[in-house]
Amino acid sequence: MSSASGSKHKIVVTRNLGPDVMPILQDRDDVDLVLWPEDRACDRDWLLQNATGAIALVIMVSDKVNAELLNAAGPSLRAVSTMSVGYEHVDVKELAKRGVALGYTPDVLTEAVADICIMLALIAGRNVKETSTLVTEGKWPNFSWSPFLFCGSQLSAPNPSVNRTAGFIGFGRIAKATLSRLVPFGFTHCVYAANPNSTKPPSSSAAADSSLAQQFGLRSVEKVDLGLVAERSDVVFVLAPGGPETYHVVDEAFLRKMKKTAVLVNAARGTLVDSDALAKVLREGGIWAAGLDVVEGEPKVSADHPLVKEPRCFILPHIGSATNETRVDMASLAARNALAAALGQPLPCALPL
Numbered sequence: 001m002s003s004a005s006g007s008k009h010k011i012v013v014t015r016n017l018g019p020d021v022m023p024i025l026q027d028r029d030d031v032d033l034v035l036w037p038e039d040r041a042c043d044r045d046w047l048l049q050n051a052t053g054a055i056a057l058v059i060m061v062s063d064k065v066n067a068e069l070l071n072a073a074g075p076s077l078r079a080v081s082t083m084s085v086g087y088e089h090v091d092v093k094e095l096a097k098r099g100v101a102l103g104y105t106p107d108v109l110t111e112a113v114a115d116i117c118i119m120l121a122l123i124a125g126r127n128v129k130e131t132s133t134l135v136t137e138g139k140w141p142n143f144s145w146s147p148f149l150f151c152g153s154q155l156s157a158p159n160p161s162v163n164r165t166a167g168f169i170g171f172g173r174i175a176k177a178t179l180s181r182l183v184p185f186g187f188t189h190c191v192y193a194a195n196p197n198s199t200k201p202p203s204s205s206a207a208a209d210s211s212l213a214q215q216f217g218l219r220s221v222e223k224v225d226l227g228l229v230a231e232r233s234d235v236v237f238v239l240a241p242g243g244p245e246t247y248h249v250v251d252e253a254f255l256r257k258m259k260k261t262a263v264l265v266n267a268a269r270g271t272l273v274d275s276d277a278l279a280k281v282l283r284e285g286g287i288w289a290a291g292l293d294v295v296e297g298e299p300k301v302s303a304d305h306p307l308v309k310e311p312r313c314f315i316l317p318h319i320g321s322a323t324n325e326t327r328v329d330m331a332s333l334a335a336r337n338a339l340a341a342a343l344g345q346p347l348p349c350a351l352p353l
């Protein structure tokens with residue numbers, strides 16, 4: 001099928017989506033596929049030039065979608081399809097104003113990101129950065145073993161009489177998948193702030209969610225304000241969307257309220273955590289450790305960044321969803337969202353605008 005004018009549907013894709021997924025677009029004779037040819041983030045100028053006349057754009061988190069790009073694409077554009085669950089790089093108001101749909105890729109990455117949340121909590125809590133560096137540098141202490149050397153903060157409850165509380169900033173799909181993984185570790189309680197910047201105290205009906213507690217097999221699941229998430233949690237997982245509303249929700253005041261044995265995990269967006277405050281509080285022993293998949297200002301995070309220098313701050317380069325299985329699913333959904341838009345069909349996964 002070709003477009004109403006008889007010409008092909010132009011779909012611009014800003015990264016090669018790999019051999020499992022590219023055929024979804026490549027193998028169609030009604031699609032004019034325009035693919036950024038290099039294995040690096042797409043050049044802005046290339047995108048602006050090539051977007052003209054496109055019916056759909058398949059973009060990555062590194063591509064900014066704003067009025068400039070939408071103007072360059074012109075009135076033919078029906079959808080922007082981002083290969084991500086996050087959409088801070090997209091001006092959704094501009095899309096809504098122009099009636100352009102936004103395809104995105106939630107759900108398919110939930111399990112991979114929940115896995116990495118647990119991994120970061122374990123790695124940070126158990127001093128993996130400091131201790132594995134000793135081994136790779138050939139500095140394994142020659143006395144080999146010592147009663148309290150390299151001891152960390154234990155994720156699991158050491159015995160059934162000990163309570164463990166998981167705290168969440170943002171309580172969506174990934175948070176819930178992370179919580180379900182914590183249950184076998186002996187976690188007993190959960191506190192969460194669903195709308196981190198809300199200044200209103202939670203209403204009493206929302207404050208204690210017994211059906212969620214039952215669902216997870218926990219003693220309690222409570223929606224609380226941010227301060228209580230900090231105070232009560234043994235691990236705080238930051239899993240809320242980025243953007244101005246959540247900028248620096250984890251600031252020095254939040255960190256100072258956390259337990260000294262607690263671990264902070266951020267697998268959402270770097271902007272939610274004040275990096276300087278975190279480095280300072282870690283240095284002063286205000287919290288035990290941090291495991292970060294995202295950092296403010298990434299990918300410009302050099303070796304002399306204050307967080308990189310902290311022995312108990314373990315940092316990954318934004319790989320939360322980076323498993324082969326998940327990335328194929330994300331790429332496939334992104335391609336199918338774009339194709340559906342081109343064919344005038346409902347998108348398999350559109351953000352309501």
Ligand code: DGY
Nearest residue numbers: 061083084085086321
């Ligand atoms: C997302 O999907 O938003 C992730 O951060 C990219 O893996």
